[in-house]
Each structure stands twice: as C-alpha cells, then as structure tokens.
Amino acid sequence: MNLRHLTFRLLEVYVTVVKTGSVTAAAQRLHLTQPTVSQQLKRLSESVGEPLLHHDRGGIELTEAGRELYRAALDVTGRFEDFGDYLAELGGGRRGRFSIALVNTAQYVLPRLLGPFSQAYPEVDLTVEIGNRQQVLERFERQLDDIYVFSHPPSLEHAAAARFLRNPLVMVAPESHPLAARASVHVNDILTERFLLREPGSATRMLFESWLQGQGVQLSGVLQMASNEAIRVAVASGMGLSVISRHVLPVAHPGLVVLPMQGFPIQSHWHFIVRRDRRLPHAALGFLEFVARSLESCLPPEYVCNEVEQLNKRLAELAH
Amino acid sequence: MNLRHLTFRLLEVYVTVVKTGSVTAAAQRLHLTQPTVSQQLKRLSESVGEPLLHHDRGGIELTEAGRELYRAALDVTGRFEDFGDYLAELGGGRRGRFSIALVNTAQYVLPRLLGPFSQAYPEVDLTVEIGNRQQVLERFERQLDDIYVFSHPPSLEHAAAARFLRNPLVMVAPESHPLAARASVHVNDILTERFLLREPGSATRMLFESWLQGQGVQLSGVLQMASNEAIRVAVASGMGLSVISRHVLPVAHPGLVVLPMQGFPIQSHWHFIVRRDRRLPHAALGFLEFVARSLESCLPPEYVCNEVEQLNKRLAELAH
DNA sequence: ATCTCGCATAGATAATTATCTATATATAGA
DNA sequence: TCTATATATAGATAATTATCTATGCGAGAT
Structure with missing residues (x-):
C-alpha cells in the first residue's frame, strides 16, 4: 500500500461510488465525467494494491479490501469534517x-x-x-x-x-500649589518647577518634551518615577508637578488639580x-x-x- | 479548507515536523531537503487556509489550528495504518x-x-x-x-x-453380471449392454463417448441419470453398466465390480x-x-x- | 440480431506536485 | 560585527494528477 499520492479527494470519489453503487451516478453527483471516476478508481486501487470492487449485473460489489477501505475512508473523511468544523469556529473568530x-x-x-x-x-x-x-x-x-x-x-x-x-495629556499640580489657583498658566510659570515624569522613552514624556522643545524651553528639575500610580500619589502629596494622561486621573481626584496650562492639553x-x-x-x-x-x-x-x-x-x- | 489536494504524504510530513520540532530535522528523517519540507508546510497551510505554526527561537510553536490539525493528522494516519495492517493480513492470504x-x-x-x-x-x-x-x-x-x-x-x-x-474412469457392472467374472472384456462385449450415464455435457460422459468413437463403435441403450450416487446404486441393483470416476467408488463397493475392460481405465x-x-x-x-x-x-x-x-x-x- | 447502458481504455492536455539546487534572510552565539 | 544555523524563497524540472473527448466492449433488453 502506497499512501504517498492518496488524496482525500480520491477517497471522496470512492465513497461516492460506493454510496451510489454506480460509477456513472457518482460521476454525475461529483460533476465529473464517467471515465474520470473510472480512472480514479483504478488509481485508488493501485495505491491500495488490491482490487476494491467488481461489477455484478447492475450494481457493484466490494471486495474485502474494498469494504475495509470504505470504512477507513468514512472514518477519515469524517475526522476531517470535524476538523473543518473546528476551523470554521476558529475562522469566525469565535474561538x-x-x-x-x-x-x-x-x-x-x-x-x-x-x-x-x-x-x-x-x-x-x-x-x-x-x-x-x-x-x-x-x-x-x-x-x-x-x-x-x-x-x-x-x-x-x-x-x-x-x-x-x-488621549489628552494634562498637567497636574497639588491642590495647594500656588499655580493651582490661577486662571491661566504660561509656560514660563513652570520653568523652575520640579516635574515628576516617567522614564525617557515613555510616550507621555516624549510628547511633553517635544512640546517643551516647541516652546523653546527646557526644564530644570526632573524626577523620574516608574509608575503612573506613584506619580499621581506623589503629585498629590506635593512633590511636584506632572504631565499625565487624563485617563489616568480618577473621576474624582482629591488633592490634585489640572492646571489651566496654555497649549494644554497636549492632544x-x-x-x-x-x-x-x-x-x-x-x-x-x-x-x-x-x-x-x-x-x-x-x-x-x-x-x-x-x-x-x-x-x-x-x-x-x-x-x- | 480545501481537501482536494491534501495527501497523506503531506500529513506525514507535517506530523514529522511537529514531532521533531524542526523543519530541517524532519527533512533529514524523511530523506528530503529542507526547502522541500518548508514548501510542503506552506502548501499544507494553504490547503487548510490557516497558519499552522510559527518559529520561536529554536523550536516551533503551533497555532490553534496547527494543534488541531496535528491531532487530526495523527488520527487519520493511525487509521490508515490499521487499514494497512488489515491489508497485510489479506495480502498474506491469511484472511x-x-x-x-x-x-x-x-x-x-x-x-x-x-x-x-x-x-x-x-x-x-x-x-x-x-x-x-x-x-x-x-x-x-x-x-x-x-x-x-x-x-x-x-x-x-x-x-x-x-x-x-x-481421475481414472472405470467401467462398473453389477456383481452378478456375466461380464463380471471375465478376465478381460472387449469393447464388442458391451455394445448391447444398457449404460447408465450422466447427462450429455458431463465430462465423464464426454470422455467415454469420445473413447467409444475412437473404437469406432456406438452404444445402443443409454439411460440418463443426474447423479453419480444414483448411478452407483442403480448399477449395483442390476439396472446396467456405467463408467464412473474411480474416486466416486467407495473403497469397499459391495454389489459392484470394476470390469477389466481393455483400454480402461480411461485416463x-x-x-x-x-x-x-x-x-x-x-x-x-x-x-x-x-x-x-x-x-x-x-x-x-x-x-x-x-x-x-x-x-x-x-x-x-x-x-x- | 441490434440497441442501449454502464463501464473501461486510449490519448490528450493543463494544472499541480514533488523535488532539487542555489540563494536570501534572520536569529543566536562568538 | 562576523559566523553558523535554521528557514524561506526562487527557479527549474520531471513526474503525477485531474480531467476531458472519443471509442471499445460486454450484458440485458427489445
């Protein structure tokens, strides 16, 4: 038996022939010509190395090997139908x-x-x-x-x-900070403030820094903190100002004010x-x-x- | 998923790749080159319509679909191994x-x-x-x-x-028949005897008739009987002579004698x-x-x- | 005896597969 | 950065497959 060139298609054809009991009928159902099916059968039989069926007034009769192949073919095509169903679920994104x-x-x-x-x-x-x-x-x-x-x-x-x-970036300050009461804050007002920022490379910091660059200024005191949470708490407790995503602020943010910075929020x-x-x-x-x-x-x-x-x-x- | 061109060979290659965890190793085990296996994988993946695996520092990692295909492939190749075993038994003539x-x-x-x-x-x-x-x-x-x-x-x-x-054909007569006592019987001795024979077309009858023809004679009285058993019994009970296969005679054959016919047994x-x-x-x-x-x-x-x-x-x- | 039906065979062709060698690419290690 | 290893891609080719049309052939039916 040589499985090398045995295709599922061939098994499908065989199963159809056995089910319909006729080469011609199988050909019609598969939208093929009769000689095609005939030849497929021959090839399948060669693959298997045994005669699979012979014709007996009208119907076909399976040999031992043919019967067993039929069983195997049903099992195998059935197994791949299951696999197909599974794929369909995968494909639908449901799994x-x-x-x-x-x-x-x-x-x-x-x-x-x-x-x-x-x-x-x-x-x-x-x-x-x-x-x-x-x-x-x-x-x-x-x-x-x-x-x-x-x-x-x-x-x-x-x-x-x-x-x-x-993702608007806002500048926050402690509630008690002098700038917190102002109606408007200018970039020059913050040059000497200490800022608590995430590490370089963080998007928030990059954006803020490029904004500063656009304003032609540079900060003096920067304190690096690894977490947004930590920064929020630190600002609230008066350690300095910061620029953070508005989404990071809780709806109510006790101890913190968003400064009415000119040019802010950074979009x-x-x-x-x-x-x-x-x-x-x-x-x-x-x-x-x-x-x-x-x-x-x-x-x-x-x-x-x-x-x-x-x-x-x-x-x-x-x-x- | 298009099973049309999916061969067992392809599944075998896939299974080997998964088992060895490497395209190159699979190629070696299958006595193929690495690009061949690589390409087979690609084609298989196209047949299935899903990516099956990706490479992950050293080893390969299966996708969902890949894992499921591996299961299906094992089932299917296993099923056909069973079928192969069955065929081998058939082929050995043992079944x-x-x-x-x-x-x-x-x-x-x-x-x-x-x-x-x-x-x-x-x-x-x-x-x-x-x-x-x-x-x-x-x-x-x-x-x-x-x-x-x-x-x-x-x-x-x-x-x-x-x-x-x-299959020697012998001429048998009832024990009591006059010819039964003779040391030798000639064809002319039997021309007027009644013969009990199988139907025309039976090999025994054909051979006997062609023997008669060879002797240049023809029988007069022939009585047709459908069964060897019936003929044996009929001869024993005196209804006539017959020519039958020696194998049809029981070892002991009471009431019957084999005539020492010249030219007999017919071989x-x-x-x-x-x-x-x-x-x-x-x-x-x-x-x-x-x-x-x-x-x-x-x-x-x-x-x-x-x-x-x-x-x-x-x-x-x-x-x- | 002739016709029809179902199947097999022959011959043809386009597509596909199997497989190689040579080469590019990427990843990990020195 | 250079090298070695593992994969992927490209290009080529022989074999195989899929499929057709046309035709032969045997068995029942008329």
Whole structure:
C-alpha cells in the first residue's frame, strides 16, 4: 500500500461510488465525467494494491479490501469534517487565541474593551502583555504579539495603525500649589518647577518634551518615577508637578488639580497597531471588529476616535 | 479548507515536523531537503487556509489550528495504518474470501483439500459452488468464481490450468453380471449392454463417448441419470453398466465390480482452472499454495499429479 | 440480431506536485 | 560585527494528477 499520492479527494470519489453503487451516478453527483471516476478508481486501487470492487449485473460489489477501505475512508473523511468544523469556529473568530501588548498607560483604558469582549467571546483565549513603551516596541520588533497598543505609534512600514481614543495629556499640580489657583498658566510659570515624569522613552514624556522643545524651553528639575500610580500619589502629596494622561486621573481626584496650562492639553491618541507582514489570527480580527462596533458603548464617547473600521478594511484587503 | 489536494504524504510530513520540532530535522528523517519540507508546510497551510505554526527561537510553536490539525493528522494516519495492517493480513492470504466452483464429480475429492485448508486458515471465508460441467462452465464465462475445478478443462485462452489429480474412469457392472467374472472384456462385449450415464455435457460422459468413437463403435441403450450416487446404486441393483470416476467408488463397493475392460481405465485428470484476465484474491492464491505443498498428504499419493506449483509461478508472473 | 447502458481504455492536455539546487534572510552565539 | 544555523524563497524540472473527448466492449433488453 502506497499512501504517498492518496488524496482525500480520491477517497471522496470512492465513497461516492460506493454510496451510489454506480460509477456513472457518482460521476454525475461529483460533476465529473464517467471515465474520470473510472480512472480514479483504478488509481485508488493501485495505491491500495488490491482490487476494491467488481461489477455484478447492475450494481457493484466490494471486495474485502474494498469494504475495509470504505470504512477507513468514512472514518477519515469524517475526522476531517470535524476538523473543518473546528476551523470554521476558529475562522469566525469565535474561538482561538491572540495576544495584545499594551503600553503601561493604556491599562487604564483597555480593560473596558477587553472585559466586554471576553464576555461576548468566552472561547477566545487572550493574553495581555504590559510594559513601557520600550518594552512593547521590542515585542513588536520580535513579532511576539498580534495587536499592540501605543500612544505614539512606531512609524514603521511594517505596521498598520488605527487611532481609537483621544488621549489628552494634562498637567497636574497639588491642590495647594500656588499655580493651582490661577486662571491661566504660561509656560514660563513652570520653568523652575520640579516635574515628576516617567522614564525617557515613555510616550507621555516624549510628547511633553517635544512640546517643551516647541516652546523653546527646557526644564530644570526632573524626577523620574516608574509608575503612573506613584506619580499621581506623589503629585498629590506635593512633590511636584506632572504631565499625565487624563485617563489616568480618577473621576474624582482629591488633592490634585489640572492646571489651566496654555497649549494644554497636549492632544495625542491611542492606536491599535498590527503588523502588516503577519497574518492575524481570526480571533484577533474578531476583536478588532468587536472594537469597531463597540467602542462608543465601552468608552466615554467624547474621547472616542474610531478609525478601527478602516483598519479592518485594510486588513481584509491584505489577506488577499 | 480545501481537501482536494491534501495527501497523506503531506500529513506525514507535517506530523514529522511537529514531532521533531524542526523543519530541517524532519527533512533529514524523511530523506528530503529542507526547502522541500518548508514548501510542503506552506502548501499544507494553504490547503487548510490557516497558519499552522510559527518559529520561536529554536523550536516551533503551533497555532490553534496547527494543534488541531496535528491531532487530526495523527488520527487519520493511525487509521490508515490499521487499514494497512488489515491489508497485510489479506495480502498474506491469511484472511479474506474466495469462491471455488466444482463440477459434481470433484466433490468426492475436493473436501479432502478444503477441510485441512479451512483448519489452517480459519479467517478465510470460502464459498463452494457445485454444478454439472455446463453450469460450472457458465459460471466461468461469467467470472463468478475465483477458482474452478474441471475434469475436462475448457480450452479458452483466458484460462490457466493445472492438473492436480489423476481421475481414472472405470467401467462398473453389477456383481452378478456375466461380464463380471471375465478376465478381460472387449469393447464388442458391451455394445448391447444398457449404460447408465450422466447427462450429455458431463465430462465423464464426454470422455467415454469420445473413447467409444475412437473404437469406432456406438452404444445402443443409454439411460440418463443426474447423479453419480444414483448411478452407483442403480448399477449395483442390476439396472446396467456405467463408467464412473474411480474416486466416486467407495473403497469397499459391495454389489459392484470394476470390469477389466481393455483400454480402461480411461485416463483423465482434475484441473484447477483460473482466469488469467482476473487478478485472484490473495486468499485464493493462498489456497493454491496450500494445495501445492499439501496435495500429497491430503490425497492418495498414487493419484496425485502436482502441477499446481507451476500454475502458481505463472500467476505470480501475471501479477506484474 | 441490434440497441442501449454502464463501464473501461486510449490519448490528450493543463494544472499541480514533488523535488532539487542555489540563494536570501534572520536569529543566536562568538 | 562576523559566523553558523535554521528557514524561506526562487527557479527549474520531471513526474503525477485531474480531467476531458472519443471509442471499445460486454450484458440485458427489445
């Protein structure tokens, strides 16, 4: 028996012949000509190395080997039908897994999308990676995840991006700070203030620094802190000023004031980023589709900026 | 998912890749080059319509679909291994079925071969058809059976034959018959005797008649009887003479004498006949092989005439 | 005896597969 | 940064497959 060239198609033809009990009938059902089926049978028989059937006034009669092959063929095609069903579920995005990598700040927002998604698609396994901008960027380079969320997207030709949420950066000060009472604050007012900022490379810091550069000024005292939480608490307790995403602020933020800084808030956006050179799992595509239609209901509409629909269209084109 | 061109070979390659965890290693094990395997994987992935694996520092990592395909592939190849085992049994002639068609007379002899064979190969299903020469000939024409046993083989170019047993035809008379006491009987002595014979077309009758023709004589009174048994009993009870196979006579045959007829016994042989245009089931080949080596021990050696060995050789050649 | 039906064979062709060698690319280690 | 190892891609080719049309052939039916 030589399985080398045995195809599922051949088994399908054989099964049809046995079921219909006639070569011609099988040919019709399969939209083939009779000689084609005849020849397939011959080839199958050669593959198996045994005669499979002979003709007996009208109907066909299976040999021992033929009967056994029929059983095996049914088992095998049935098994692959199951597999097909499974794939269909995968393909519908209803099942499977994908991973998403977030920059730190985004973890204040993304759960409001991921939560409802997981409820709607309980069969999808989801991995969330969180790191600072540098770490997520590296994951992106190494193609470790399916979807990435950046505030300041890497401008690589390998990526496709969609903005989905405005991310205004505000300047915060302790309630008791002199500037807190002002109706308006100018850049010159803050030059001597101590600032608590995330590490260099963090999007928030990069944006703030480039804003400062645009204003032609430079800060004197900067204190680096690794976490947004820590910064918030530190500012509240009077250690200095900071620039943070408005989403990081709780609705009520005791001890903190948002300064009416001129030129603020700095406008930035969160983006979904996917690699264009890698095909996304259907589950990930399913997530993006879910996002496209559920953004407004999951997040404060006034911040929403839904470009995900367009991203999905582009991805659908890329699939071809 | 398109199964049309999915071969078992492809699954085998895939399984090997997953098992070894490396494309190159799989290639070596399969005696292929690395690009070949690489390309096969690609094609398989296209067939399935999903990415199956990606590479992850050193090893490979399966996707959801890949994992499921691996399971399906194992099931399926395993199922066909079973089928292969079954075929091997069939192929060894240890299992399966075949049918053999006998002319009436042969049923006195063939059980002595079929019995031991069935004991030795209990998994082989055997169908024995019995009829007169005409009926068996017809079955032969219609290719209904695998092996045929004739006394006088049909001289068709589609057949291959092997003699296996001498079949002397003797002339029998009632014990009390005047000729029974004679030391020698001449053809002229029997011209007026009444003969009990099988129907025209029966081999025994044909041979006897052609013998008579050779002697230039013709019989007057012929009484036709359909069964050898009936003839034997009828002769013993004095109804006339007959010519029958010596094998039809019991070792002790009360009431009957074999006449010392000049020119008798008529020599004939039993033959195994198979069609040359039809491939025999292995079980049938197995039977013929069994016969070739067991003839002498199953049947009286003095009658044996073993040409079955040569027949088997010819059949083995035909198989190519 | 002739016709029809179902199947097999022959011959043809386009597509697909199997497989190679040579080369590019990427990742990990020195 | 250079090298070695593992994969992927490209290009080529022989074999195999899929499929057709046309035709032969045997068995029942008329």
